[in-house]
Amino acid sequence: MTVSDDEFTAYVDGELTGAEAQRVAAAIAGDPALASRLEAQQRLRALLRGHLDPVAVEPVPESLTQMIAAAAAEDAERDMTDTKQHEPARVLDFAAARARRDDQVRAARPPRLTLPRWWGTGAAIAASLVLGLFFGMRVADDGASVTSGGALVASGMLAKGLDEKLASANEPGKLRILTSFRREDGNYCRVYDAGASSGIACKDAQGWILQRTVANGAPERGAYRQAGSAAGELMAAAQTMAIGEPLDAAQERAARREKWNK
Template identity: 35%
Template structure:
Protein backbone atom coordinates (compact mmCIF):
# COMPACT_ATOMS: atom_id res chain seq x y z
CA UNK A 1 0.00 0.00 0.00
CA UNK A 2 1.39 3.37 -1.05
CA UNK A 3 1.13 6.32 1.28
CA UNK A 4 0.32 9.72 -0.15
CA UNK A 5 2.14 12.84 0.91
CA UNK A 6 -0.46 13.85 3.53
CA UNK A 7 -0.23 10.45 5.18
CA UNK A 8 3.59 10.67 5.33
CA UNK A 9 3.46 14.10 6.94
CA UNK A 10 0.92 12.85 9.47
CA UNK A 11 3.15 9.84 10.29
CA UNK A 12 6.19 12.10 10.78
CA UNK A 13 4.22 14.34 13.14
CA UNK A 14 3.06 11.31 15.12
CA UNK A 15 6.62 9.96 15.50
CA UNK A 16 7.98 13.38 16.41
CA UNK A 17 5.34 13.78 19.09
CA UNK A 18 6.14 10.31 20.47
CA UNK A 19 9.94 10.76 20.64
CA UNK A 20 10.41 14.52 20.84
CA UNK A 21 10.72 14.45 24.63
CA UNK A 22 13.42 11.76 24.54
CA UNK A 23 15.41 13.64 21.93
CA UNK A 24 15.42 16.81 24.06
CA UNK A 25 16.63 15.04 27.24
CA UNK A 26 20.23 15.73 28.26
CA UNK A 27 22.82 12.99 27.52
CA UNK A 28 23.38 10.90 30.69
CA UNK A 29 26.74 11.42 32.43
CA UNK A 30 27.90 7.82 31.95
CA UNK A 31 27.38 8.13 28.20
CA UNK A 32 29.24 11.46 28.13
CA UNK A 33 32.17 9.74 29.92
CA UNK A 34 32.25 7.04 27.26
CA UNK A 35 32.22 9.64 24.51
CA UNK A 36 35.02 11.57 26.23
CA UNK A 37 37.38 8.52 26.35
CA UNK A 38 39.97 8.40 23.60
CA UNK A 39 39.12 6.10 20.75
CA UNK A 40 40.68 2.65 20.81
CA UNK A 41 43.86 2.38 18.82
CA UNK A 42 43.39 0.71 15.46
CA UNK A 43 46.08 -1.89 14.79
CA UNK A 44 47.10 -3.05 11.35
CA UNK A 45 47.21 -6.84 11.77
CA UNK A 46 49.32 -7.27 8.63
CA UNK A 47 52.05 -5.07 10.12
CA UNK A 48 51.94 -6.91 13.46
CA UNK A 49 52.20 -10.29 11.73
CA UNK A 50 55.15 -9.08 9.64
CA UNK A 51 56.92 -7.84 12.78
CA UNK A 52 56.35 -11.17 14.52
CA UNK A 53 57.68 -13.09 11.51
CA UNK A 54 60.76 -10.87 11.43
CA UNK A 55 61.31 -11.37 15.18
CA UNK A 56 60.94 -15.17 14.96
CA UNK A 57 63.29 -15.20 11.97
CA UNK A 58 65.90 -13.25 13.93
CA UNK A 59 65.38 -15.56 16.93
CA UNK A 60 65.94 -18.62 14.73
CA UNK A 61 69.11 -17.18 13.19
CA UNK A 62 70.28 -16.05 16.62
CA UNK A 63 69.70 -19.53 18.00
CA UNK A 64 71.70 -21.11 15.19
CA UNK A 65 74.53 -18.64 15.69
CA UNK A 66 74.55 -19.31 19.44
CA UNK A 67 74.64 -23.08 18.82
CA UNK A 68 77.54 -22.72 16.41
CA UNK A 69 79.43 -20.53 18.87
CA UNK A 70 78.75 -22.93 21.75
CA UNK A 71 79.85 -25.91 19.67
CA UNK A 72 83.06 -24.11 18.74
CA UNK A 73 83.76 -23.20 22.37
CA UNK A 74 83.10 -26.74 23.58
CA UNK A 75 85.25 -28.17 20.81
CA UNK A 76 88.16 -25.91 21.63
CA UNK A 77 87.88 -26.65 25.37
CA UNK A 78 87.78 -30.39 24.80
CA UNK A 79 90.56 -30.31 22.25
CA UNK A 80 93.30 -27.77 22.79
CA UNK A 81 95.65 -26.98 19.89
CA UNK A 82 97.37 -30.08 18.56
CA UNK A 83 94.57 -32.45 19.64
CA UNK A 84 93.03 -32.80 16.20
CA UNK A 85 94.12 -34.25 12.94
CA UNK A 86 92.54 -34.24 9.50
CA UNK A 87 89.96 -36.91 10.26
CA UNK A 88 89.10 -36.73 13.94
CA UNK A 89 88.62 -34.71 17.08
CA UNK A 90 90.04 -36.32 20.24
CA UNK A 91 89.43 -35.89 23.96
CA UNK A 92 92.29 -34.53 26.06
CA UNK A 93 92.91 -33.45 29.65
CA UNK A 94 90.40 -34.40 32.34
CA UNK A 95 88.01 -36.00 29.85
CA UNK A 96 90.70 -38.27 28.38
CA UNK A 97 91.88 -39.21 31.89
CA UNK A 98 88.35 -40.08 33.00
CA UNK A 99 87.78 -42.15 29.84
CA UNK A 100 91.07 -43.99 30.44
CA UNK A 101 90.65 -44.75 34.15
CA UNK A 102 87.21 -44.01 35.58
CA UNK A 103 84.61 -46.74 35.92
CA UNK A 104 80.99 -45.88 35.17
CA UNK A 105 80.00 -47.22 38.59
CA UNK A 106 82.51 -44.96 40.36
CA UNK A 107 81.43 -41.47 41.46
CA UNK A 108 82.86 -38.90 39.11
CA UNK A 109 84.36 -35.50 39.67
CA UNK A 110 84.26 -32.87 36.96
CA UNK A 111 83.77 -35.65 34.39
CA UNK A 112 81.41 -38.58 34.89
CA UNK A 113 81.60 -41.65 32.68
CA UNK A 114 78.09 -42.92 31.98
CA UNK A 115 78.11 -46.04 29.77
CA UNK A 116 80.85 -48.23 28.30
CA UNK A 117 80.29 -50.60 25.37
CA UNK A 118 81.95 -52.31 22.46
CA UNK A 119 81.20 -50.87 19.02
CA UNK A 120 80.42 -52.88 15.90
CA UNK A 121 83.93 -52.16 14.58
CA UNK A 122 85.50 -53.66 17.75
CA UNK A 123 86.50 -50.41 19.48
CA UNK A 124 85.54 -49.62 23.05
CA UNK A 125 83.32 -46.55 23.37
CA UNK A 126 82.34 -44.55 26.45
CA UNK A 127 79.82 -41.78 27.04
CA UNK A 128 80.53 -38.97 29.49
CA UNK A 129 79.10 -35.80 30.96
CA UNK A 130 80.64 -32.63 32.38
CA UNK A 131 79.02 -29.53 33.84
CA UNK A 132 78.69 -28.01 30.35
CA UNK A 133 78.71 -30.86 27.84
CA UNK A 134 78.06 -34.52 27.17
CA UNK A 135 79.67 -36.73 24.61
CA UNK A 136 80.64 -40.09 23.23
CA UNK A 137 84.22 -41.15 22.48
CA UNK A 138 85.68 -44.37 21.07
CA UNK A 139 89.19 -45.68 21.68
CA UNK A 140 91.28 -45.69 18.50
CA UNK A 141 94.21 -47.99 17.85
CA UNK A 142 96.75 -45.30 18.82
CA UNK A 143 95.19 -44.96 22.29
CA UNK A 144 93.36 -41.67 21.66
CA UNK A 145 89.67 -41.24 22.51
CA UNK A 146 88.10 -40.04 19.24
CA UNK A 147 85.00 -37.94 19.88
CA UNK A 148 81.98 -39.30 18.02
CA UNK A 149 79.42 -36.82 19.37
CA UNK A 150 79.49 -33.79 21.67
CA UNK A 151 76.42 -31.85 22.84
CA UNK A 152 75.89 -28.91 25.17
CA UNK A 153 73.85 -29.51 28.31
CA UNK A 154 71.70 -26.96 30.12
CA UNK A 155 72.38 -26.16 33.78
CA UNK A 156 69.95 -27.40 36.41
CA UNK A 157 67.21 -24.73 36.82
CA UNK A 158 67.79 -22.39 39.75
CA UNK A 159 71.38 -23.51 40.40
CA UNK A 160 73.33 -22.39 37.35
CA UNK A 161 75.11 -25.76 37.56
CA UNK A 162 74.61 -29.24 36.20
CA UNK A 163 75.51 -32.42 38.00
CA UNK A 164 77.84 -34.60 35.99
CA UNK A 165 75.90 -37.84 36.50
CA UNK A 166 72.71 -36.99 34.63
CA UNK A 167 70.78 -38.20 31.61
CA UNK A 168 72.53 -38.02 28.27
CA UNK A 169 71.18 -35.68 25.55
CA UNK A 170 69.30 -37.26 22.62
CA UNK A 171 72.16 -36.54 20.18
CA UNK A 172 74.59 -38.59 22.29
CA UNK A 173 72.06 -41.40 22.81
CA UNK A 174 71.47 -41.50 19.06
CA UNK A 175 75.21 -41.79 18.39
CA UNK A 176 75.43 -44.63 20.91
CA UNK A 177 72.55 -46.49 19.25
CA UNK A 178 74.32 -46.18 15.91
CA UNK A 179 77.56 -47.74 17.21
CA UNK A 180 76.77 -50.22 19.98
CA UNK A 181 77.09 -53.95 19.31
CA UNK A 182 75.03 -55.91 21.81
CA UNK A 183 74.69 -54.71 25.41
CA UNK A 184 76.61 -52.17 27.47
CA UNK A 185 79.48 -53.54 29.55
CA UNK A 186 78.68 -54.58 33.09
CA UNK A 187 80.94 -53.47 35.96
CA UNK A 188 83.20 -56.54 35.75
CA UNK A 189 83.57 -56.34 31.94
CA UNK A 190 84.32 -52.64 32.18
CA UNK A 191 87.01 -53.17 34.84
CA UNK A 192 88.62 -55.91 32.76
CA UNK A 193 88.65 -53.71 29.64
CA UNK A 194 90.13 -50.79 31.59
CA UNK A 195 92.86 -52.94 33.14
CA UNK A 196 93.73 -54.20 29.65
CA UNK A 197 94.10 -50.60 28.40
CA UNK A 198 90.88 -50.73 26.38
CA UNK A 199 92.40 -53.10 23.79
Protein backbone atom coordinates (compact mmCIF):
# COMPACT_ATOMS: atom_id res chain seq x y z
CA MET A 1 0.00 0.00 0.00
CA THR A 2 1.44 3.33 -1.06
CA VAL A 3 0.95 6.81 0.32
CA SER A 4 1.66 9.84 -1.84
CA ASP A 5 3.56 12.83 -0.46
CA ASP A 6 0.43 14.92 -0.70
CA GLU A 7 -1.59 12.37 1.21
CA PHE A 8 1.10 12.06 3.83
CA THR A 9 1.30 15.82 4.34
CA ALA A 10 -2.45 16.18 4.42
CA TYR A 11 -2.55 13.51 7.10
CA VAL A 12 0.16 15.28 9.11
CA ASP A 13 -1.80 18.52 8.92
CA GLY A 14 -5.03 16.89 10.04
CA GLU A 15 -6.75 17.35 6.70
CA LEU A 16 -7.77 13.73 6.29
CA THR A 17 -10.71 12.09 7.98
CA GLY A 18 -12.35 8.69 8.20
CA ALA A 19 -11.18 5.92 5.90
CA GLU A 20 -8.48 8.07 4.24
CA ALA A 21 -6.90 8.93 7.54
CA GLN A 22 -7.05 5.30 8.67
CA ARG A 23 -5.37 4.16 5.50
CA VAL A 24 -2.43 6.57 5.92
CA ALA A 25 -2.14 5.77 9.62
CA ALA A 26 -1.91 2.09 8.79
CA ALA A 27 0.76 2.76 6.18
CA ILE A 28 2.81 4.78 8.66
CA ALA A 29 2.49 2.06 11.27
CA GLY A 30 3.94 -0.45 8.81
CA ASP A 31 6.75 1.73 7.44
CA PRO A 32 9.57 2.99 9.72
CA ALA A 33 10.71 5.52 7.13
CA LEU A 34 7.26 7.08 7.02
CA ALA A 35 7.08 6.98 10.80
CA SER A 36 10.30 8.95 11.15
CA ARG A 37 9.10 11.50 8.58
CA LEU A 38 5.97 11.91 10.66
CA GLU A 39 8.06 12.47 13.78
CA ALA A 40 10.19 15.09 12.02
CA GLN A 41 7.05 16.94 10.95
CA GLN A 42 5.68 16.83 14.46
CA ARG A 43 8.94 18.14 15.90
CA LEU A 44 8.98 20.97 13.37
CA ARG A 45 5.48 21.97 14.40
CA ALA A 46 6.48 21.84 18.06
CA LEU A 47 9.57 23.98 17.38
CA LEU A 48 7.57 26.64 15.56
CA ARG A 49 4.93 26.72 18.24
CA GLY A 50 7.57 26.82 20.94
CA HIS A 51 9.02 29.85 19.20
CA LEU A 52 5.77 31.79 18.80
CA ASP A 53 3.40 30.52 21.50
CA PRO A 54 5.05 32.55 24.28
CA VAL A 55 3.74 35.69 22.55
CA ALA A 56 0.19 34.44 23.04
CA VAL A 57 0.61 34.24 26.81
CA GLU A 58 2.18 37.69 27.18
CA PRO A 59 -0.17 40.23 28.74
CA VAL A 60 -2.11 42.02 26.00
CA PRO A 61 -1.31 45.75 25.84
CA GLU A 62 -4.09 47.81 27.34
CA SER A 63 -4.19 50.09 24.33
CA LEU A 64 -5.70 47.20 22.36
CA THR A 65 -8.36 46.19 24.86
CA GLN A 66 -9.24 49.83 25.44
CA MET A 67 -9.67 50.46 21.75
CA ILE A 68 -12.18 47.61 21.56
CA ALA A 69 -13.97 48.70 24.73
CA ALA A 70 -14.34 52.20 23.31
CA ALA A 71 -15.87 50.80 20.13
CA ALA A 72 -18.27 48.67 22.17
CA ALA A 73 -19.37 51.75 24.09
CA GLU A 74 -19.89 53.58 20.81
CA ASP A 75 -22.08 50.72 19.56
CA ALA A 76 -24.16 50.81 22.72
CA GLU A 77 -24.70 54.54 22.30
CA ARG A 78 -25.66 54.17 18.67
CA ASP A 79 -28.06 51.38 19.54
CA MET A 80 -29.99 53.76 21.72
CA THR A 81 -30.33 56.10 18.76
CA ASP A 82 -31.18 53.28 16.38
CA THR A 83 -33.88 52.07 18.72
CA LYS A 84 -35.65 55.35 18.29
CA GLN A 85 -35.49 55.13 14.55
CA HIS A 86 -37.07 51.71 14.68
CA GLU A 87 -39.75 52.81 17.07
CA PRO A 88 -42.73 51.89 14.87
CA ALA A 89 -41.76 48.23 14.92
CA ARG A 90 -41.45 48.23 18.69
CA VAL A 91 -44.49 50.12 19.79
CA LEU A 92 -45.45 47.56 22.38
CA ASP A 93 -42.07 47.65 24.04
CA PHE A 94 -42.16 51.38 24.12
CA ALA A 95 -45.62 51.56 25.57
CA ALA A 96 -44.53 49.21 28.32
CA ALA A 97 -41.38 51.19 28.94
CA ARG A 98 -43.37 54.39 29.08
CA ALA A 99 -45.80 52.91 31.57
CA ARG A 100 -42.92 51.80 33.76
CA ARG A 101 -41.37 55.22 33.47
CA ASP A 102 -44.60 56.93 34.40
CA ASP A 103 -44.87 54.71 37.44
CA GLN A 104 -41.36 55.62 38.43
CA VAL A 105 -42.04 59.30 37.99
CA ARG A 106 -45.23 59.00 40.02
CA ALA A 107 -43.41 57.12 42.74
CA ALA A 108 -40.62 59.67 42.83
CA ARG A 109 -43.02 62.57 42.79
CA PRO A 110 -43.69 64.36 46.02
CA PRO A 111 -47.33 65.07 46.86
CA ARG A 112 -49.07 68.00 45.22
CA LEU A 113 -46.45 68.47 42.56
CA THR A 114 -47.77 67.74 39.12
CA LEU A 115 -45.32 66.89 36.44
CA PRO A 116 -46.27 66.59 32.80
CA ARG A 117 -46.01 63.32 30.95
CA TRP A 118 -42.42 63.07 29.81
CA TRP A 119 -41.90 62.21 26.23
CA GLY A 120 -38.88 60.01 26.27
CA THR A 121 -35.81 58.71 27.98
CA GLY A 122 -33.98 62.00 27.75
CA ALA A 123 -36.87 63.73 29.40
CA ALA A 124 -37.01 61.05 32.05
CA ILE A 125 -33.43 61.84 32.87
CA ALA A 126 -34.29 65.49 32.80
CA ALA A 127 -37.19 64.76 35.15
CA SER A 128 -34.90 63.29 37.72
CA LEU A 129 -32.62 66.24 37.25
CA VAL A 130 -35.50 68.62 37.84
CA LEU A 131 -36.50 66.78 40.97
CA GLY A 132 -32.95 66.69 42.25
CA LEU A 133 -32.42 70.25 41.31
CA PHE A 134 -35.49 71.82 42.77
CA PHE A 135 -35.76 69.78 45.85
CA GLY A 136 -32.11 70.04 46.67
CA MET A 137 -31.32 73.60 45.74
CA ARG A 138 -31.44 76.82 47.62
CA VAL A 139 -33.51 79.33 45.78
CA ALA A 140 -31.50 82.46 45.07
CA ASP A 141 -32.33 85.48 47.20
CA ASP A 142 -32.84 87.75 44.26
CA GLY A 143 -35.55 85.62 42.57
CA ALA A 144 -35.74 87.01 39.06
CA SER A 145 -38.97 88.23 37.60
CA VAL A 146 -40.93 86.63 34.84
CA THR A 147 -40.40 87.95 31.40
CA SER A 148 -42.00 86.95 28.17
CA GLY A 149 -42.83 88.25 24.75
CA GLY A 150 -40.57 90.17 22.44
CA ALA A 151 -37.38 88.69 21.11
CA LEU A 152 -35.10 88.41 24.07
CA VAL A 153 -31.71 87.25 22.97
CA ALA A 154 -29.57 85.53 25.54
CA SER A 155 -26.26 87.21 26.15
CA GLY A 156 -23.25 86.86 28.38
CA MET A 157 -23.02 83.83 30.62
CA LEU A 158 -26.44 82.56 29.61
CA ALA A 159 -25.55 82.53 25.90
CA LYS A 160 -22.22 80.92 26.67
CA GLY A 161 -23.83 78.24 28.81
CA LEU A 162 -26.48 77.52 26.19
CA ASP A 163 -23.71 77.14 23.63
CA GLU A 164 -21.49 74.92 25.69
CA LYS A 165 -23.25 72.98 28.41
CA LEU A 166 -24.66 69.52 27.91
CA ALA A 167 -27.79 68.25 29.58
CA SER A 168 -26.18 64.88 30.04
CA ALA A 169 -23.14 66.28 31.79
CA ASN A 170 -23.85 67.25 35.32
CA GLU A 171 -21.48 70.16 35.15
CA PRO A 172 -21.04 72.47 38.07
CA GLY A 173 -22.07 76.06 37.68
CA LYS A 174 -25.09 78.17 37.98
CA LEU A 175 -26.56 77.28 34.61
CA ARG A 176 -27.90 73.81 34.04
CA ILE A 177 -29.40 72.42 30.90
CA LEU A 178 -32.41 70.21 31.58
CA THR A 179 -33.01 68.96 28.09
CA SER A 180 -32.40 69.77 24.45
CA PHE A 181 -34.72 69.16 21.53
CA ARG A 182 -35.62 70.25 18.01
CA ARG A 183 -38.54 72.47 17.23
CA GLU A 184 -40.81 72.08 14.22
CA ASP A 185 -38.73 74.51 12.14
CA GLY A 186 -35.66 72.39 12.86
CA ASN A 187 -34.07 74.85 15.25
CA TYR A 188 -32.46 73.51 18.37
CA CYS A 189 -34.01 74.48 21.69
CA ARG A 190 -32.83 73.97 25.22
CA VAL A 191 -34.57 74.09 28.57
CA TYR A 192 -32.26 75.70 31.06
CA ASP A 193 -32.20 76.59 34.69
CA ALA A 194 -30.11 79.62 35.53
CA GLY A 195 -30.69 79.57 39.25
CA ALA A 196 -33.02 82.48 39.75
CA SER A 197 -34.92 81.83 36.56
CA SER A 198 -35.50 79.06 34.08
CA GLY A 199 -36.55 79.12 30.50
CA ILE A 200 -36.56 77.74 27.02
CA ALA A 201 -34.21 79.19 24.46
CA CYS A 202 -34.13 78.35 20.77
CA LYS A 203 -31.21 79.01 18.49
CA ASP A 204 -31.73 80.94 15.27
CA ALA A 205 -29.58 83.20 13.14
CA GLN A 206 -29.65 85.95 15.77
CA GLY A 207 -28.62 83.73 18.61
CA TRP A 208 -30.44 82.09 21.48
CA ILE A 209 -33.95 83.57 21.51
CA LEU A 210 -35.64 83.18 24.87
CA GLN A 211 -39.02 81.69 24.16
CA ARG A 212 -40.22 81.68 27.68
CA THR A 213 -38.74 82.43 31.04
CA VAL A 214 -40.06 81.91 34.51
CA ALA A 215 -38.85 82.94 37.88
CA ASN A 216 -37.84 80.04 40.00
CA GLY A 217 -39.58 81.57 42.98
CA ALA A 218 -38.91 84.03 45.71
CA PRO A 219 -37.22 82.86 48.88
CA GLU A 220 -40.51 82.40 50.64
CA ARG A 221 -42.22 79.48 52.23
CA GLY A 222 -43.31 77.10 49.54
CA ALA A 223 -40.71 78.36 47.16
CA TYR A 224 -39.54 74.82 46.47
CA ARG A 225 -42.92 73.75 45.28
CA GLN A 226 -43.26 76.76 43.02
CA ALA A 227 -39.84 76.14 41.63
CA GLY A 228 -40.78 72.55 40.91
CA SER A 229 -43.94 73.47 39.12
CA ALA A 230 -42.13 76.15 37.11
CA ALA A 231 -39.74 73.54 35.77
CA GLY A 232 -42.65 71.19 35.20
CA GLU A 233 -44.37 73.87 33.19
CA LEU A 234 -41.31 74.43 31.07
CA MET A 235 -40.88 70.75 30.41
CA ALA A 236 -44.54 70.51 29.42
CA ALA A 237 -44.10 73.50 27.10
CA ALA A 238 -40.95 71.91 25.66
CA GLN A 239 -42.85 68.73 24.97
CA THR A 240 -45.44 70.67 22.98
CA MET A 241 -42.79 72.50 20.99
CA ALA A 242 -40.57 69.52 20.27
CA ILE A 243 -40.64 67.22 17.31
CA GLY A 244 -39.63 63.72 18.32
CA GLU A 245 -37.58 62.74 21.27
CA PRO A 246 -35.23 64.99 23.17
CA LEU A 247 -31.63 64.77 22.03
CA ASP A 248 -29.57 62.02 23.58
CA ALA A 249 -26.02 62.59 24.74
CA ALA A 250 -24.45 61.81 21.37
CA GLN A 251 -26.92 63.95 19.43
CA GLU A 252 -26.39 66.77 21.85
CA ARG A 253 -22.65 66.65 21.39
CA ALA A 254 -23.11 66.56 17.62
CA ALA A 255 -25.41 69.59 17.75
CA ARG A 256 -22.89 71.42 19.90
CA ARG A 257 -20.19 70.72 17.33
CA GLU A 258 -22.42 72.39 14.74
CA LYS A 259 -22.83 75.35 17.09
CA TRP A 260 -26.53 74.49 17.36
CA ASN A 261 -27.21 75.57 13.81
CA LYS A 262 -29.90 73.48 12.17
